[in-house]
Amino acid sequence: AGGGSLDVPLTVSIWGDDENILVQYELNDESRTYVNAVITLPAVADPVVEEADECENTGSHLVWNIGTINADRPQASINITMNHAVPVTQLEPIMIDFQSPM
Numbered sequence: 553a554g555g556g557s558l559d560v561p562l563t564v565s566i567w568g569d570d571e572n573i574l575v576q577y578e579l580n581d582e583s584r585t586y587v588n589a590v591i592t593l594p595a596v597a598d599p600v601v602e603e604a605d606e607c608e609n610t611g612s613h614l615v616w617n618i619g620t621i622n623a624d625r626p627q628a629s630i631n632i633t634m635n636h637a638v639p640v641t642q643l644e645p646i647m648i649d650f651q652s653p654m
Contacts, residue, residue, distance in 0.1 A: 562621065564591060564646060570637035573599075576629035579621050589618040589650040593643045597634035606630065621650065 563578045577591065595614045601607040607630060608615045616630055 561586065561650070561652075562648065564648060566593075566640055566643055566646070568632075568640065570639060571634045573632040573634065573640060573643065574629055575616065575632065575643075577618070577621070577627060579623075579626040582623040582626050585620065585622040585653060586650040587620050587653055589621045590648075591616040591618065592647040592649070594645075596642050597636050597638040600633045600635070602631045602633075618650075 560580055561584060563580060565576045565578075566573060568574050575591065575593070577589075579586075592613050592615050595609050595612055599609065599614055601609075601614065606617055608617065614632070618628065
């Protein structure tokens, strides 16, 4: 393995202020396909997500059900609005789950 960013299948970024957070993923190698992709982060401050059809608030976690990540959908993002100020660091740890079909 070369040790570059292509060794990591996805890059996930979280940024924003204390009330408006953007969560984004980017596929590092568009020749790859991943299925059943899910990004899970702690649900703090009763978050509201604009893309509610892709996200589920379980009470303790916010679950972003992405589905398939490939060259047709190499990146996406969700916007989260908090009901009160929350430092971005409270949205950690992030869990990422996906499968690579054979």
